[in-house]
Amino acid sequence: MSEDFVSREQHGSTLLLIFKQSVSNLADSRFLNELRAASQVADGEKCQAVVIDFNQIPFFGSSVLEGLCSLWDVAKQADRKMAVCNLSPVGLEIIRISRFDTIWQIFPTRKEALEHFNQ
């Protein structure tokens, strides 16, 4: 599976998805395809949580939010938790505007996010 937009790491029962800088300028289905593939990996590894590391990407748009929604749909069905971390100031603003802070936990750093789920 290509990793043009998202790279993956396994940390215990947590799947970590790290966004690349290319995510800022996307507007097509490749990003969504990579997230779908990541969901399948999470299913296969029986992950209990997915953490999205925004990698301080300076900005992103509705396409990314859409991708996260689709990831969340699958996570909910698998009873998997989801959280985001490492948001830039504008990135955090976007997550809050979209009210996703009401459904996903937000951690300032990757370390804190992973420690939370791997306790």
Next chain:
Amino acid sequence: MPTVLVVDDSAIDRKLAGGLLEKNSELHVLYASDGEEAMQQIERHLPDVVLTDLQMPEMDGLELVRAVKERFPLIPVILMTAQGSEEVATQALQLGAASYVPKRVLSQDLMEVIERVLASASEERGFSRLMNRIHVSRFDFVLNNDITLISSLAAYLRQTARGMNLGDESDYLRLGIALEEALLNAYYHGNLEVSSELREVDYSAYYKLANERAREDPYQNRLIFVEVEFTRASFTCKIRDEGPGFDPAKLPDPTDPMNLDRPSGRGILLMKTFMDEVTYSPRGNQVSLVKRYEQTPAEVLGD
């Protein structure tokens, strides 16, 4: 007479670099022994260029590059690198350092690097001062149905706002996001007539249909017209597509907890949050975005 600030925690290395520069009677040289002292010197004297070592206590060269870039973006920073610090030097260049010169070739290369960076910085400062004197800037773009142009246009207008000093970095990003969302709507929903409802059901089918229509008549020849005006008080942008239009009132409210999971409507939400006004023509194929700015004097180095 240009001023160079030499920053190094080693007194010997400071004297070495400074001595090379002082041989040029047209340069004025200042010194600092670490990053924090350098920032104080910069605030006091506004040098034309900073020449810094990488490895320093308290605030190292990397942190100094970051701090100078943030507070004094028009002052270039040149790194002096020791052997084995190439990776850190690369990081510093990515953070915005103007150039580097290895310490082992300081006597041969330093003056040439300083002169080159000074010339480039002088041009950039002149450009920045000029951009701050723009009162009105208007653009008219006609985009064909090429999605790669959308992020390029948003980036170009972000740069224009930055050049005119209309806000801070977050403001420019917000402007870019609102523009991209409006342009993507014009592209997908306007010209290609691909419905959000399809995306809710099957996103692959949505993008597949978009790709097909981008190569078919009548969709492929449709254009997106973009009129932009920047003034010191506002940014106004009108984006018109050649599709049949739509009724924005029919979009679901994405902030309604019932709709959090639905993919539609977030683009318009971002537009409405980041702009002061978002209005649609009665037909729905033209959107006007307005952002207002407080009129404060531009702060430009040397002005």
